[in-house]
Amino acid sequence: GAWPSGAAPFRYGDGQGGTVLADMPRRYSTVYLRRTFEARNVSRFSVLDLLVNFDDGFLVWINGKLVTGANPPRSAASQLASGTHESGQFEPFEIRDPGFFLKNGTNTIVVQGFNLSLMSSDFLIDVELxxxxxxxxxxxxxxxxxxxGQLDQLNHVTLQFSEPVRGIDGSELRLNGEPSIAIDGEGAEWTFQFEDADYGEVVLTWEADHGIEDFGRPANAFVPTSAELGRYRVVDDLPPILSEIVPPPGATVRGLKRLRLFFDEPINDLRVEDIRINGQAPKSVTGFSAGPWEIVFEKISTGKVNVAWLGAHGITDRAAKPNAFAGSGWSYTVNPNHWPGSVVINEFVATNQTGLRDEDGQAVDWIELQNTGRNPVNLGGWALTDDKRRPGRWIFPNVELDAGEFLVVFASGKNRRVAGEPLHTNFKLSSAGGYVGLSSPELPRKTVDKISGYPEQRGNISYGLSATEEPVYFIRPTPGAENGAGSFKNILRRPKFSRKRGFFTEPFELELSSRDDGAVIRYTTDHSAPTTDKGQLYEAPIRVTKSTVIRAAAFRRGSWPSRTATHSFVLGDSEAVTSLPMVSLVTERKNLWGETGILEIEPRNTNKRGIAWERPTSAELFFPDGEDGFQIESGLRLQGGDFIRGRHTPHGPVPWSKYSFRLYFRGGYGESRLNHRLFPDLPLDEFEHVVLRAGMNDSINPFICDELCRRLYRDLGHASSRGILANLLLNGESQAYYNPTERVDINFLRSRHGGGARWDLIAQFGEIREGDDLEWRRFKSL
Structure with missing residues (x-):
């Protein structure tokens, strides 16, 4: 008789859709699947990829020939899988030499799926060829x-191949025998970063055993036409110059007792004997390399200040044939009654979701200044900060602000300060409340305007000065223009959920309520945050029949919307999922995919680092036994080195499709710390960061190697980060097993080794994770 037909996957107790084999439990342990397919010009195929989502084993035949399998029975008499395997994602199995079994025309594929036992709680098989x-x-x-040829500097080389290549890890090119220190690129174009080449003859060569190849199956190796790529002569015939002076030359200031100098290249030394302030030697000169060099002298309260270099100062660069510094002097005017300008912080947005975009097309935070005076103001040397203890955190370039004119500075963390181009601070604003300060250029700095202790902020709404110069919220931000109407002060509270986030075995009714009279609730199920015009209006209990993420917020005319409340509900999942704690990460789709998404590979964003590539995310933790977990707003970044970042491929095989993440708890998202006893054997309940390890070399089964090694290392009496095992949901989709761990940061170091808050933590390729690299560079320059 005819075989019965059905849609894949074929399953029970696991997965979704397809054909449910309700009669399989306790009756039979194997399922045969067969179908035909057409093939043309089979000689064109080098290999076949069989993508299989399975629980627990399978064998596959094509045209009667056994081509691949996993966990098959141990003997011909057995109908049981020889090992366990959890379904959840497609895994590739390469089938080589397809010409031996594939034919032009009609072909037949047969799949036999095996369960671990008749008593197993689940089974699934699904294939794609x-x-x-x-x-x-x-x-x-x-x-x-x-x-x-001849260059004055050589520290990077960019290669353009005829097609996309892989196998590049930085060792392929050598500059005078030294490998690169970092690589950047994708597809056919790759840039190799090197330490600055020494002056003289330089040779660029290929590593003999490089692994560069294309993406062919099988891959074709790149073969250089010669072992030597090029020869250069690097010469230094340029003298050092001052690249920045604070305060800027020619400025009028209210007092002066300190200068800060930056050179465009390292210099040999700068001594008190080399410089004169009104003809007098300074009290002290400190600094090294290219700077900053701090010049401290007796405070000058009024009059003209002339800065001059002695003719025999001896300042040179560090070239083999040193080039002498030939800078000229400059002057200031000190007037204690001088007012630097009537520049105010007029408006800012601390959570820009869909508003003003920068030159990269990204919606980032911004600060708007206005010159409320009658005269132009040159902002060169002025500074913006979000920390009143660091008034000079971000310094303006030479920018003129006319009377009445507005200036928008993006608070993106990108640190761009070129006059005539969009300006970006090196910090972001806190949405939970904080400080914004503007200071004039004299040292020590004096505050010109500030918004101290500004309240909690919300998405796409600004905070600024009303017509009566009272700080209020504005529904419609007006960057670069007068502040508009539609202001208010009230902030609503988050909606309440009738059910706690967690695991459920049966459908249920979910009720939402607000503690604020007259408020309405909007909710979403697509992982986006509700707004006044996005999301469903809550009018009746929500029927939850499957695993779902509900995000809800309260709104009321004339009031500030509540923060978004996020609850993840896992319904009827397998024992493999519900037997471990669950971490659920929920964020807007654009934060993961597309031009600004941290997981996007077209363009490849996975190799980008830093705060500019951190995205707001709700993080939840809940337990199978109902133990209290947490929900907290956080910042999400990718975690990992350049090797895996450049090879991440969504929807591909592990480990390339399984991303490690890092969670940052900052005031910009809500709580500035995670306050939870995350690791049972660690007497700490406050964290600034948590790492979610995917286990690149141990990504699925058994997924215990890293955690086991750290625990054994700790048992030997050494300092080691703590960790737990959990399942991870990313926007409701299972990412399988993960290993949340402590991050090695200053809190970790202080808790293990003591000391204060001032630590410098520098990772590979010079990434500054904590503090700065001034002392490290000083040490290297010895």
Whole structure:
């Protein structure tokens, strides 16, 4: 008779959709699947990829030939899988030499799925067959820069290949025998970063055993035409110059007792004998390399100040043939009654979601200044800060602000300060409340305007001065223009949920309520945050019949909306999922995918780092036994080195499709710390960061190696970060097992080794994770 037909996956107790084999438990342990497919010009295929989502084992035949399998029975008499395997994602199995069994025309594929036992709680099998075309052409190098010849600096080389390549880890090129210190690129273009080449002859060569190849199946290796790529001569015939002076030359200030100098390259030394302030030697000069160099002298309260270099100062660069510094002097005017300008902080947005975009097309926070005086103001040397203890945190370039004119500075963390181009601070604003200060250029700095202790902020709404110069919220931000109408002060409270986040075995009714009279509630199920015009209006209990994420917020005319409340509900999942704690991360889709998404690979954003690539995310933790967990707003970044970042591929096999993450708890998102006893054997309940390890070399099964090694290392009496095991949901989708751990940061170091708050923590490739690298660079320059 005819075989019965049905849609994949074929399953019970696990997965969704497809054909449910309700009669399989306790009756049979194996399922046969068969279908035909058409193939044309089969000689074009180099390999086949069989993508299989399975629980617990399978065998596959094509045209009667056994081609692949996993966890097959141990003997021909057995009908049980030989090992356990959890379903949840497709895994690739490469089938080589398809010409031996594939034919032009109609082909037949047969799949036999095996369960671990008749008593198993679940079973699933789903397959997809993909043909991979042959690629007979190896990649070639079509261009590179800089071209061989004479240069004044050489620290990077960019290669352009004829097609996308892989296998680049930084060791492929050597500059005078030294490998690169970092790589950046994707597809066919790659840039190798090197330490600055020493002056003289420099040779760029290929590593003999490089692994560069294309994405063919099988891959074609790149073969250089010569072991030597190019020869250069690096010369230094340029003298050092001052790249920045604070306060800027020619400025009028209210007092002066300190200067700060920056050179464009390292210098040999700067001594008190080299410089004169009104003809007098300074009290002290401190600094090193290119700066900052701090010049301290007796305070000058009024009059003209002339800064001059002695003719025999001896300041040079560090070239083999040193080039002498030939800078000229400059002057200031000190007037204790001088007012630097009537510049105010007029408006800012601390949570820009869909409003003003910067030159990168990104919606980032911003601060608007206005010159309320009658005269133009040059902002060169002025500073913005979000920390009143650090008034000079971000310094303006030479920018003129006319009377009545507005200036928008993006508070993005990107640190861009080129006059005539969009300006970006090196910090972001806190949405939970904080400080914004503006100071004039004299040292020590004096505050010109500030908003101290500003209240909690919300998305796409600004905070600024009303017509009566009272700080209020504005529904419609007006960057670069007069502040508008539609202001208010009240902030609503989050909606209450009738059910706690967690695991459920049966459907239920979810009720939402507000403690604020007259408020309405909007909710979403697509992981986006509700707004006044986005989300469903809550009018009746919500029927929850499957695993769901509900995000809700309260709104009322004339009041500030509540923060978004996020609850994840896991309904009827397998024992493999419900037997471990659950971490649920929920964020807007644009934060993960698309041009600004941290997981996007077209363009590849996975190799980008820093606060500019941190995205707001709700993080939840709940337990199978109902133990109290937490929900907290946080910042989400990718975690990992350049090797895995450059190879992440969504929806591919592990480990390339399984991302490690890092959670940051900052005032900009809500709570400035995670206050929870996350690790049972650690007497700490306050964390600034948590790492969610995917386990690149141990990503699925058994997924215990890293955690086991850290625990054994700790048992030997050494300092080691704590961790737990959990399942992870990302926007409701299972990402399988994860290992939340402490991050090695100043809190970790202080808790293990003592000391104060001032630690410098520098990772590979010079990434500054805590503090700064001044002392590290000083040490290297010895």
């Amino acid at each position: 993909v043909g991979i075309l042959k690629d007979a052409f190896p990649p070639s190098l079509v261009d590179f820069s800089p071209k061989p």
